[in-house]
Amino acid sequence: MQQIQQLQNSINQYISNKKYGTTPVELYEPIYYIMALGGKRLRPCLLLMACDMFGGDVQQALAPALAIEVFHNFTLMHDDIMDKAPLRRGKPTVHEKWNANVAILSGDVMMVEANKLIMQVDDRILRPVLDVFNDTAVGVCEGQQIDMNFETLTHVTIDEYINMIRLKTAVLVAGALKMGALVGGADDAEASLLYSFGEQLGIAFQLQDDILDVYGDPKKFGKQVGGDIISNKKTYLLIKAMELAKGETLTELNYWISATEFNGIEKVTAVKNIYNQLNIREHAEAEMNRYAEQAILNFEKINLPNERKVILKEFADMLLVRDY
Template sequence: MQQIQQLQNSINQYIANKRYGASPAELYDPIGYIMSLGGKRLRPCLLLMACDMFGGDVEQALAPALAIEVFHNFTLMHDDIMDKAPLRRGKPTVHEKWNANVAILSGDVMMVESNKLIMQVNDSILRPVLDVFNNTAVGVCEGQQIDMNFETRAIVGIDEYINMIRLKTAVLVGGALKMGALIGGATDSEGTLLYNFGEQLGIAFQLQDDILDVYGDPEKFGKQVGGDIISNKKTYLLIKALELAQGETLTQLNQWLAADDFDPAKKVEAVKSIYNQLGIRERAEAEMSQYAEKALQNFEKINLPDNRKTVLKEFADALLVREY
């Protein structure tokens, strides 16, 4: 079995060598640009690990692994336009470096390129792999729309929020794992267990991201701590605080949410203080642990020797013990 570092090196090398087209440059240069910005490469690595876990040929899985990463970055390119985000991983976003029209059209080509990469899968499993990919892609788009809908709603329930992050974030983790499993020779039922593992893991991962945005070490987190508080983003922490706060505490929280002119540092400090008062961090961590446990229960059901499951298990554990 290959180790995590070997698999990460394989996908990074494959991404670095991939060319998408040359002309017109405005169409293809943004693809190379956003793909060169790096990131954790979490999803393609998971696909390769799943393939390797079932004894498949990792070389045969590189193209569909890149397909997942190209699709993921396509969604980021379009999300950045919707969010009017100036930076992506510390660099100008595509719509800032070029313009919104370029970013839209270049993103569209990325979706096509991801399908072309999927088509390199062996014909005998192409249809089920493509079905997983397409269902996953639709889920991600549904999740993004639901997230945008939340921006104009005063009240969002915890169950609604969990479903949104399931679609926007977690189904792509599950989809990557199931695709890798199928390419590696797994049965559909084994692939489904791995999909469920990935989906629950993805929810836990996003809940941890919510926690780190407020409580993470700014030196390690890589972006502004408290950004979700400043923008009134409806995360698990804010939704739970609005659900639990009463009296003067609720009044103070609503005042900060309604404020147009404020000192960002003071707002973060004040809202964080309310979270501390209500025990929000502990509740969020308990929720995260619950989904991590559900993920492991699905993983344990996969009928493979423990030594074949070690790499993926260690990678999953590391995801949920992070500071960034």
């Protein structure tokens, strides 16, 4: 079995060697640019691990792994336009470096390129792999729209939030794993168990991100701690606080949510104090652990020797025990 570092090296090498187009320059340069910004390469690595776990040829899985990464970066390119985000991984976003029209069109080409990469899988499994990819792509778009809808809603439930992150974040993790399993030779039942594992893992991963946004070390987290508080983003933590807060605490929380002019550090400190009073971190960690445990229960049902499952299990554990 290949180790995690080997798989990461394989996908990074494949990404750096991939050629798209050259002209018009404005169409293709942004693709090379965003793909070179790095990142954890989490989803393509999971696809390769799933293929390897079932005894498949990892080389045959590199094209669909890159397809997942190209699609993921396409969504980031378009999300950054919607969010008016100035930076991505510490560098100017594509719409800032070029313009929004360039970012839209380059993103469209990335979606086409992702489909071309998917088409490189063996004809025998092309249909089921393409079905997973298309269902995943639609789910991610649905999740993004629901997330944008949340911005104008005054009341969002925990269940609605969990469904949103399931679509926006978790189905891409799950889809990558199922595609890798199919390329590796798994039957549909085993591949579906791995999908369920990935879905629960993806939800736990996003809940961990919510926690780190408030309680993470800014030097390690890589972005502004408290950014979700400043923007009133409806994360698990804020929704739970609105559910539990009473009396003066609720009044203060509503004050900070409705304030149009404020000092960012003061707002983060005040809302974080409310979270601490209400034990919000503990509630969020309990929810995260619940989904992590469900993920492991699904993983344990997969009928493979433990030695074949150990690398993916270790990688999953690493994702959920992090401070960045």
